[in-house]
Amino acid sequence: MSNSGTPKKARSLQELPQAMTPARDLWPGIESRLAPGRRRWHVPASIAAGVMLMTIGVLIGLQFRSGASAPGAQESGALIRASLIDDPAYQHQRQELLRTLPARLESLPPDSRQRVRDGLLAIQAAKQNIEAELGRDAGNVLLQELFVSTCQEEIRVLTFVGYVDDFNQEI
Amino acid sequence: MDEEQLLVARAARGDQRAFERLYRAHVDRVYGLCLRMTRNTATAEDSTQQAFVQAWEGLARFELRSAFGTWLHRIAVNVVLGQRRSGTAELAVAVAEDADDAPFTLDTPVEVAEIEAAIDSLPEGARHVLILSGIYGYSHVEIAPMLGVAEGTCKAQLHRARGLLRERLNIEARRA
Numbered sequence: 001m002s003n004s005g006t007p008k009k010a011r012s013l014q015e016l017p018q019a020m021t022p023a024r025d026l027w028p029g030i031e032s033r034l035a036p037g038r039r040r041w042h043v044p045a046s047i048a049a050g051v052m053l054m055t056i057g058v059l060i061g062l063q064f065r066s067g068a069s070a071p072g073a074q075e076s077g078a079l080i081r082a083s084l085i086d087d088p089a090y091q092h093q094r095q096e097l098l099r100t101l102p103a104r105l106e107s108l109p110p111d112s113r114q115r116v117r118d119g120l121l122a123i124q125a126a127k128q129n130i131e132a133e134l135g136r137d138a139g140n141v142l143l144q145e146l147f148v149s150t151c152q153e154e155i156r157v158l159t160f161v162g163y164v165d166d167f168n169q170e171i
Numbered sequence: 172m173d174e175e176q177l178l179v180a181r182a183a184r185g186d187q188r189a190f191e192r193l194y195r196a197h198v199d200r201v202y203g204l205c206l207r208m209t210r211n212t213a214t215a216e217d218s219t220q221q222a223f224v225q226a227w228e229g230l231a232r233f234e235l236r237s238a239f240g241t242w243l244h245r246i247a248v249n250v251v252l253g254q255r256r257s258g259t260a261e262l263a264v265a266v267a268e269d270a271d272d273a274p275f276t277l278d279t280p281v282e283v284a285e286i287e288a289a290i291d292s293l294p295e296g297a298r299h300v301l302i303l304s305g306i307y308g309y310s311h312v313e314i315a316p317m318l319g320v321a322e323g324t325c326k327a328q329l330h331r332a333r334g335l336l337r338e339r340l341n342i343e344a345r346r347a
Contacts, residue, residue, distance in 0.1 A: 009282050010283050011277045012275065018307055026194075026220050027191060029220050030194065031187065
């Protein structure tokens with residue numbers, strides 16, 4: 001199994017090599033199996049997505065205001081939302097990102113800073129709209145999923161603020 | 172956020188070039204682990220590829236605070252075990268009290284190839300624990316969930332592996 005050419009001695013297992021180079025490049029085989037078309041992410045795109053989610057949230061909320069839900073959906077929907085809201089890791093990550101946000105915002109040019117603020121406000125509004133609709137129809141799975149994806153979008157934006165020089169550039 | 176974390180973040184957004192850079196940085200250690208666990212180059216290559224594909228698919232769940240290399244190793248171990256699960260029999264456990272985390276050292280240096288061969292000859296469960304503990308430096312607390320066994324089982328396997336390794340390297344005879 002060893003790929004060493006010269007005999008070496010060791011007194012400890014820790015001296016054995018952890019790394020071994022495969023005989024062929026495995027990357028082409030990996031690359032061909034990666035899901036094609038995964039989106040390339042732009043911060044402004046996420047902000048736009050936040051605005052879009054807000055609109056969709058309102059529209060769907062209005063559409064489902066009648067409260068009609070599929071049988072059994074109430075329980076699964078509640079679980080989806082609870083799994084995120086009650087997740088300590090998510091809460092911790094969000095609080096930590098919010099805590100460091102002001103300093104990271106300060107590192108941005110004024111225009112970018114304003115766009116981030118606007119984007120986060122749009123996402124926040126979308127979350128509130130979706131939550132309001134969920135208050136009327138807690139079992140609507142579509143709304144639950146929309147809420148979760150909006151929360152994820154918020155985390156993405158919060159995560160990358162300050163780690164790009166030009167906020168219009170892909171990170 | 173260090174360079175690797177940025178690459179992970181970019182890869183999580185679908186940037187395959189960033190993921191390829193992560194692959195280049197980690198492939199040798201992942202392949203080394205797979206090869207040691209499977210003892211077969213073709214299977215190790217396949218496991219390595221599968222591990223990276225699974226990593227790509229699971230990047231959204233990866234927490235940036237964690238070590239990417241450790242996360243990759245966990246996936247690789249899962250892949251290897253998934254391929255061999257049916258033939259694996261867990262050791263009936265009687266936890267050895269002396270199965271501690273202290274490094275396994277030899278009084279006299281032995282040729283690496285000889286040690287490798289002795290490790291290769293160990294029973295699968297014991298070999299896996301010995302590799303993860305002795306060569307890659309993981310603790311029992313880390314190894315147990317990787318292998319899907321109890322911590323006590325992990326300790327017992329390590330104890331057994333060390334005993335067999337000493338026996339196969341004929342260490343007592345070398346001392347004499």
